[in-house]
Amino acid sequence: MKRPEVWIFLFIIGILAFNWPFLDIFSISLPEYLFSFWLVFITLLFIFIRVIGKKERGV
Amino acid sequence: MFTPWTLFLVVLGYLILLFVIAYYAERKEKSGRSIVSNPYVYSLSLAVYCTSWTFYGSVGKAATSGLSFLTIYLGPTLMASLWWVVLRKIIRIAKENRITTISDFIGSRYGKSLFLSALVTIVAVVGIGPYLGLQIKAIISTFTILAGETKGSIAAGWFITLMLGIFAIIFGARRLDSSERHEGLVFAIAFESIVKLIAFLFVGFFVTYGLFDGFFDIFERIKDSEHGDLLFLGGGTSVSYNEWASLLFLSMMAIMFLPRQFHVAVVENSDVSHVSKAMWLFPLYLFLINIFVMPVAHGGLLLGGSQAEADSFVLTIPLSQGKSLLALFVFIGGFSAATAMIIVESLAISTMVMNNLVMPAIYRFNEMKGFPTIILNLKRIIIMGSVFLGYFFAVSIGEFYTLVDMGLKSFEAVTLFAPAFLIGLYWKQGSKKGVAAGLIAGFVIWLYTLLMPALLRSGLIEEQGILAYLVSSEIFNPHALFGLKGLDKWSHSLLWSLFFNLMLYFGVSIFTRQTEEEERQALVFVESYSPRAIPGKGLYSVNQVENILLQYIGRREAREAVENFLSKRKIKRDEISHRDLLKLRDEAERILSGALGAPIATLILEDKLILTKEERGELSSSIKVMSDSLRLSRQELAEANRELSFLKEFSQNIIESVPLGIATLDAELNVRYWNKEMEIITGISKGNAHGKPAKELLSCMEPDIFAGRRFDQECACQMKHPSQATLKVAMSPFRDPGGGYVLVFEDITEKKRMEEQLLQASKHASIGKLTAGVSHEIGNPLASISSLVQELQAEDTAPFVKESLKTINQHIERIARIVRSLGDFARLYRREKIPSNIKDVLDSTTNLTRYDKKFNKIDIETDIEEVPLMKINPDQLQQVFLNLMLNALDAMPDGGKLRISIKRIDGSVEIIFKDTGIGVDKEIIDRVFDPFFTTKGPGKGTGLGLSICYGIIKDHGGTINVDSEKGHGTTFIIRLPLEN
Structure with a gap:
């Protein structure tokens, strides 16, 4: 896993998910979608940090 | 409701608590047991981002514009995913170069430009100042709501502002070195982050579950109300997707470039590894503090509140429900949000103003007595000035703006730094002129499209004269610049300011040359290059460095700094090397950068550089000699490299060929x-x-x-x-x-085969000579004996004699056959070859055997292909075929099958004799072609048959091979070349 690419990939996913057309697709229940994906994104950040942290420590 | 005095005492008590907390953290730091240097406090300190805008304004925004308030928190969450790449790099550069403000960072990146630093400072002060004021306004407003009367609110606001200024001075400007971390301040900010989060969760939970039946109940009710569109975005609602995207982008930039964010994220960072935990903890904090924003906003509307008063729903709802203590706690939460922002922002802005606007004007008065104290006190005055500037904004123009509106204007202002800052981290060609042109153009557009309409609306400036003409024109309309209509004001301003900013930054940078200092700083920032001792720099003695430092940071601090440098490297003052002196100079520059800003530090040290005309001449000559020799070395190196490549290729070609x-x-x-x-x-x-x-x-x-x-x-x-x-x-x-x-x-396979053939041929040649001699020497006397015996047999002799003569004659005939065979073997090499059909040779041989009774039990099968005429000796080949057939006969005493085939294979003819006889042991198969070797019993074979065959086939340039296994028959394979 190459670190800069991983973060840029995650960033782009977030940008896409929090903008049109996804907001339009989920317009029926927009608050639920926004808060759910927000939590998913934070979880992904947490997991990526753990994985990369372990790699850095050589675990 | 609470009396103003009660509230005042509560606020005072809370501020005292903050003082105690900050003091405690500093005591811990001094005792070497820091409670601040950990990723959790770091993450909480980043939550200084959540101001009274978050606490009150988000609810107001959610009640008026629906979901768009979320962009302000989703943007930082997205940006946090890039912190591993971007923020860590910024922290490393800032720590290495003792950079303390965003203006210093941009100025340093572009050749330590004082002009750029000053420009960034002006943009930041103009952009952030009113926002600072609105925090104080929020305190005063909420104080008024809770007290139920305006009396005393202004005085309380004044007092609170003073207290906040004192707090910022005590915990942020006790010493001059701004690069020094302020653990007390950070711990107090982190504490306030917890207070505001808990207060908001309390009121949110009270509204959602105390007054309604949870989230879905509120959402269902609001959907059915006149405010149903608050749950949607895009067409038909008050927020378009364009505006959503613009706000998202603005908040992504704000989290990086707001001066207070730069201060807590970069300057107050004690360990770059804390960033990794903050990358998910800080977004989680933002998530939690926003969970109840919509329920509170919608709940307020459902309870009869108006959208105009939505900013204060968090206070008015508990008050209207008689929950005074909850309202007081919420007030403290909002107060925490506002005070944290005021303290850090005023500290950051004052450092920028001090380093980039004030110091350039006064740094030459360093000879003045007590100059370091003057600088320090000036900084304290600027901090107090910043805080009271906010107070001025709060009481003068605060009533005209909402929290969100002023906050977004600040976001737009700091977004102007993005191209110079972010692109400058990865693109070396960006120049000072490009940044200045882009920043000025962007700032003018920001002023014209966002600030000026606000000032016109508030009546602070009047629409008359040229201004009236511009505002009413088609092209210069501040809401539709160049006739571009249909965009909201945030997207409109962002589009044009970013467009001109970027175009001028790139355009001017590409078409102008950088100075040497700009090139060097570009390397430092882009490549994270750490400049070592650079010979071109002025050299100072240890005492000179100490003297320079003491003029700006005080005698004790200067002495400490120099002693620290020497003791870390275990160097004695009077034995310092040239290289260490250069390092000491760099250290001094970094210390002065921390205290006064990088551009001023450079100016101070350059001003102190004293070189005589002769020294300058010598230095210039030395540099010329060095650069010449370096150029020659490079040429030689390139030549050697070319030769090396050629030799490498040459030797590789040899090895491969x-x-x-x-x-x-x-x-x-x-x-x-x-x-x-x-x-x-x-x-x-x-x-x-x-x-x-x-x-x-x-x-x-x-x-x-x-x-x-x-x-x-x-x-x-x-x-x-x-x-x-x-x-x-x-x-x-x-x-x-x-x-x-x-x-x-x-690969010596062919060589070995030739050697074996040579050996076999020489064997045959020797034996041929021997047999020729033997057959001649024995043949002649034997002929005489035979004729005499035949004559004696003709005589009438006794029966015993007759029988004996018969036996003698039989033995003589046998000896004669052997002698003839020997003669045949010896004569092999002397026969001539004629073009013949090998098929005819084989036919004549098989015909011979058909009349022999011994072959009756043998079933002979032939498979013969047409082959061209070959130059052969037919008699010799017939002898070969006959020998092989007789051998097969001997190997099949009880009968069997003999299969003979002739095939053309490539350039040769292959003749195979395959029998189903007893076969030959593997151990002796290699010897079957040796002369006198036989497996037959005594008197039954001479051991010359196969040897003769071998000789004949070799004489024809062919090969004969045998393949056999005991009990599984034998196969002889003859190959004769067709050129024969």
Whole structure:
């Protein structure tokens, strides 16, 4: 896993998910979608940090 | 409701608590047991981002514009995913160069430009100042709501502002070095982050579950109300997707470039590894503090509140429900949000103003007595000035703006720094002129499209004269610049300011040249290059450095700084090397950068540089000599490199072209090189061989050679060839310090075959000579004996004599047959060859056997293809065929099958005799063509038959081979070349 690419990939996913057309697709229940994906994104950040942290420590 | 005095005492008590907390953290730091240097406090300190805008304004925004308030928190969450790449780099650069503000960062990046730093400072002060004021306004407003009267609110606001200023001075400007971390301040900010989060969760939970039946109840009710569109975005709602995207982008930039965010994220960072935990903890904090924003906003509306008063729903709802204590706690939460922002922002802005606007004007008065104290006090005055500037904004223009509106204007202002800052981190060609042009253009557009309409609306400026003409024109309309309509004001301003900012930044940078200092700083920032001792810099003695420092940061601090430098490197003051003096100068520059800003630090040290005219001349000559010799060295190096490449290619061509397999092995006997011939010999490609153990690839080689006990051998290997190849292998140690071996393979299969043929031929030649002599010497006397015996037999003799003579005659005939055979063997090489059909030769031979009773039990099958005429000796070949058939007969005493075939294969004719007889042992099969070797019993064979066959076939340039297994018959294969 190459670190800069991983973060840029995650960033782009977030940008896409929090903008049109996804907001339009989920317009029926927009608050639920926004808060759910927000939590998913934070979880992904947490997991990526753990994985990369372990790699850095050589675990 | 609470009386103003009660509230005042509560606020005072809370501020005292903050003082105690900050003091406690500083005490801990001094005792070496920091409670601040950890990722959790770091993450909480980043939550200074959540101001009273978050606490009150988000609810207001959610009640008026629906979901768009979320962009302000989703943007930082997205940006946090890039912190591993971006923020860590910024922190490393800032720490290395003792950068303390965003203006210093941009100024330093572009050649330590004081002008750029000052420009960034002006943009920041103008952009952030009113926002600072609105925090104080929020305190005053909420104080008024809770007190139920305006009396005393302004006075309380004044007092609170003063207290906040004092707090910022005590915990942020006790010493001059701004690069020093302020653990007390950070701990107090982190504490306030917890207070505001808990307060908001309390009121949110109260509204959602105390007044309604949870989230879905509120959402269902609001959907059915007149405010149903608050749950949607895009067409038909108050927020378009364009505006959503613009706000998202603005908040992404704000989290990086707001001065207070830069201060807590970069300057107050104690360990760059804390960033990794903050990357998910900070977004989680934002998530939690926003969970109840919509329920509170919608709940307020459902309870009859108006959208105009939505900013204060968090306070008015508990008050209206008689929950005074909850309202007081919420007030404290909002107060925490506002005070944290005011303290850090005023500290950051004052450092910028001090370093970039004030210091350039006064730094030359360093000879003045007590100059360091003057600087420090000036900084304290500026902090207090910043805080009271906010107070001024709060009481003068605060009533005209909402929290969100002013906050977004600040976001737009700091977004102007993005191109210079972010692109400057990764693109070296960006120049000072490009940044200045872009920043000025962007700032003018920001002023014209966002600030000016706000000032016009508030009446602070009037729409008349040229301004009236501009505002009403088609092209210069501040809401539709250049006639572009249809965009909301945030997207409109962002589009044009960013467009001109970027175009001018890139355009001017590309078409202008950087100064040397700009190039050097570009390397420092983009490549994270740490400049070592640079010979061009002015050199100071230790005392001179200390003298310079003491003029700006005080005698004690200067002495401490120098002593620290010397003790860390274990250097004595009077034994310092030239290189360490240069490092000391750099250290002094970094200290001054921390206290006064990088541009001023550079100016101070350059001003102190004293070189005589002669010294400058010598320095210039030295540099010229050095650069000349460097240029020559580079040319020589390039030439040597070219020659080396040629030699490498040449030697590789030789190794690849030579008809020998060459491989190199490392000390562990793994293949390192494998030439083309090795691929042909072994059938193993270079790719498959590289790195593999030679023992595995060349398993046919004896282990001795790999054990180093032998260095050459001949081995028969089953390689790519269809049959076994005989290889000669030589292995020699490699002349390399790392060890290893060179293996050379030679395919000697053909050579060995020729040697065997030569040996066989010489055997036959010797025996031919011998047999010729023997047959001659024995033949003549034997003829005489035979004729005498025949004469005696003709005589009438006794029966015993007659019988004896008959026996003698039989033995003589046998001897004569042997002698004739010997004669035939000797005469093999003297027969002539004529063009003949080999099929006819075989037919005549098989015809001979048909009349022999002994062949009755043998079933002869023939499979004969048409073959061209061949130049052969038919008699000799007939003898060969007959010999082979007689051998087959002997091998099948009880009968069997003999299959004879003639086929044309490529350029030769193949004749096969295959019987189903007793076969030959493997051990003796190699000897069947040797003269006098026979497996038949005594008196039954001479051992010359197959040897004669071998000689005849060799004489015809062909080959004869035998394949047999005991009990499974024998096959003779004759191949004769067609050119015969």
